[in-house]
Amino acid sequence: MGFIGELRGSSRLGLLVAASAATVGVIYGYDQSNIAGALLFMTDEFGLSTRQQELVTTAVVVGQIVGALGGGALANRVGRKPAMIGVAATFGLFSLLSALSVSVPMLLVSRVLLGLTIGVSIVVAPVFVAESSPARVRGGLLVLYQVATVVGIIAGYLVAWALAGTGSWRWMLGLAAVPAALVTLMIVRLPDTARWYAMRGRLAEARAVLERLDPGADADAALADITAESGGTRRKGVWREMLRKPYLRATLFVVGLGFFIQITGINAIVYYSPRIFEAMGFSGDAALLGLPALVQVAGLVAVVGSLVTVDRMGRRPVLLGGIGIMVLANVLLIAVFATGGGTVLGFVGLVLFTVGFTFGFGSLVWVYAGEAFPARLRSLGASTMLTADLVANAVVAAVFLTLLNGLGGVGTFVVFGVLALLAMVFVHRYAPETRGRELEEIRLYWENDGRWPAAPNHTERETAR
Incomplete structure (x- = not known):
């Protein structure tokens, strides 16, 4: 049975959790792209230099780093649900504050x-989904977050295009409060995850949630597995446990993966697409804002492809295939800038780059963030991975325009191409294949020094290496 068929068999609660988390993805994606359009107009109003444009773009990423660092501990302390509600409500507030800025x-x-709230959300949302999804569709539901993120990116460009005639950058930023209000209302009605309730010793509530998520399953047996895996109902994850065996290997993997996801340059494309298209010779609002939206539509098709294949093909083939497409895209973009190969080929290069990213890195970041660690460390592990991701994002956001002006298109995409090759080597060497594995089972991979232990009753025989 495919992902859609399995999804239809999921409980109403599981679908509501996935939909709510996906709506948070729309907020995240919209914020990534709306600044690209807004910059075209606020630059004139505030007289921004190139460096100031980079600062405005990077400021949200700095906040995201702080939010991601604290997001895991917050989710463990107050719960996944309250953290998500806080994220949605404050995101709406700070979006309005951005729109009202006078200096x-x-x-x-x-x-x-605004970045602070986003940083918390990208840690908590994949944990919330992973802990509320059956293993058979968990990968697809986590990829659904990336689907929603790309939808948000497209919406940000289209709203900017629609408002370009009036230069209303304040509306571009402020409209993000609308989906934020909707997701707040959605999440208020949901329970927290069974694994968080179990961690806090609230076993009756944990059992009730398990029964609602999968009415046909043995809730008592599932609860026993959860409490055994967590090492006791009140045992809390601590940072030092992630820095020693057996989870040091997992920590190094998620830090490396998180860093490579962003340092390879995708958010340079998202944040600065209008500037890149200008460098290729495009002009006019339709080209500078409409074409980036069209690029992301291609990315949306790719991420839907990832959604329907990640639980069938596995995590590693999807991830490696996506990175391979990014390498080819970099080669094409280098050729375009080196030879003046034309605007059409330049557009194709950016499409390929985005397709490769959304199919691989963009989708699998949420899968590994939600799966890599046991329950007591899961939110802290997601926090670690996404902090590394955001640090690399900040580097790219802070230097890309300077890099493009200094090295030109050829030098810039040579750098990104080399980084994509290094990322492929890293993933091939260290990424585990977690398809079909229960969350409580994945810890065995790390405890067995990066190999799956023999499991005769398991349907998945492949290893990560």
Whole structure:
């Protein structure tokens, strides 16, 4: 049975959790792209230099790093659900504050605060989904978050295009409050995850959630597995456990993966697409804002492909295939800038780059963030991975325009191409194949020094290496 068929068999609660988390993805994606359009107009109003444009873009990423660092501990302390509600509500508030900014310092502060909420959300959302999904569809439901993120990116470009005639950058930023209000209302009605309830010793509530998520399963047996895996109902994850065996290997893997996901350059494409298209010779609002949206539509098709294949093909083939497409895209973009190969080929190169990313890295980041660690360490592990991701994102956001102006298109995409090759080597060497594995089983991979132990009753025989 395919992903859609399995999804139809999922409980109403599981679908509601996935839909709510996906809506958070829309918010995240919209914020990534709306700044690209807004920059075209706020640059004139505030007289921004190239460096100031980079600062406005990077400010939100700085906030995201802080939010991601604390997001895991927050989710463990107050719960996955309250953390998600707080994220959605404050995101709406800070979006409005950004829209009302009357000076560059006010804009920078509001962007940092906005990033803080986003940083928490990208840690908590995949954990929330992973802990509320059956193993047979968990990968697809986690990829659904990336589907929603790309939808949000497209919406951000289209809203910017629609408002370009009036230069209303304040509306571009402020409209993000609308989906934030909707997701707040959705999440309020949901329970927290069974694994969080079990971690806090609230076993009756944990059992009730398990019964609602999968009415046909043995809730008592599942609860016993959860409590055994967590090492006791009140045992809490601590950072030092992630820095020693057996989970040091997992920590190094998620840090490396998180860093490579962003340092290979995808958010340079998202944040600065209008500037890249300008460098290729495009002009006019339709080209500078419409074409980036079209690029992301291709990315949306790719991420839907990832959604329907990740639980069938496995995590590693999807991830490696996506990175391979990114390498080819970099080669094409280098050729375009080196030879003046034309705007059409340049557009194709950006499409391939985005397709490769959304099919592989963009989708699997949420899968590994939600799967890599046992329950007591899961939110902290996601926090670690996504902090590394955001640090690399900040580097790219802070230097890309300077890099493009200094090295030109050829030098810039040579750098990204080399980084994509290094990422492929890293993933091939270290990424585990977790398809079909229960969350409580994945810890065995790390405890067995990066190999799956013999499991005669398991349907999945492949190893990560």
